[in-house]
Amino acid sequence: MTIGLSSARFQFLILIVVLAFAASARSQIRARVDLVVVPVTVRDSGGKLITGLSKEDFVVLEDNKPQTVESFDVDPWPLSAAIVIDDGMSGTKSKMLYPPFAPPVFVALTAGFTAKDQMATFRYDSAVHKLADFTNDPAVIEKSLDVIKQFAETRPTERADIVGEKGGRFFRSILNVLSFGHQNEVNPRVGGVLNDAIHEAAMALENQPTDHRKIILVVSDGTIVGPNEIRFDQNRTLLLLKQIEVYGVSAAFGTFGSFKALSDYAASTGGDVYPGTSTKSIETAFNRIVEQARYQYVLGYVSNNRAEAATFRTITVTTRNGKYKVIHRRGYTQYPVQ
Structure with missing residues (x-):
């Protein structure tokens, strides 16, 4: 009888200690919610x-x-990254992701992540499609992006403007703004629901570990085409609330407006935008983004x-x-x- 009573008292004391610790932890959390x-x-x-x-x-x-x-x-910090690829871009831009006789640029991207990180992939044109859920397996991520190559091979290519794609970017920008050479330039793309894609990526990141830095990495020409269900200001509110940073790799060829949508997201959330007008520059951008975010x-x-x-x-x-x-x-x- 005495042993049973002692056991009951011991269990009661343990319960008191556990409850006190939990109350203390909750108190500390409440004290820091305004941080x-x-x-x-x-x-x-x-x-x-x-x-x-x-x-x-x-x-x-x-x-x-x-x-x-x-x-x-x-x-x-370990990273949780939602990788968003614009597959509505022209074939000229999409093919930079898959250089001939070399691995896809996504191999350079996944190489920057560690076993403690999490990655997921999305693509979008006139709609958003999730390709792979969060994982730390680079092979799964790289395999999920194989579908982008199919679009790169079938999308129409662009014709250069009157200065040529190898002309000075600044000069070409001025001409594009003034509409010189407009008749000779073709930019075939399919849809562009960038806002919706960022929103879906942000919602997916919501359930990632709280001790991870959450980022959205977008490869796009920054063009928003067609109706988007989500507005920029709605996304900005969500991203700031969830502390998600947006990073962009702009595949646009040098017009002044090409960075705007991506740069607005990056500037609002603490991310950044890098040019991605060649395979080499895209790989460099991937390396710098992962380094910067971490x-x-x-x-x-x-x-x-x-x-x-x-x-x-x-x-x-x-x-x-x-x-x-x-x-x-x-x-x-x-x-x-x-």
């Missing part, structure tokens, strides 16, 4: 990643009001602004060395404290 987390990338004027900075090297403003950086992390400074602060209703707050991060370029998301929506 604003801002991953940032720092580059020099030549585009080289800057490492070795400390918390004291950063200045954070929210709506132009100085904030105190309370948490600081420089450790590399090795970021992560700043955290508790806003000293107070919101009576949902309010969008702009974030500005600089370094005390004004020569560096700092890339980060533009802001977030602050909600009233409950």
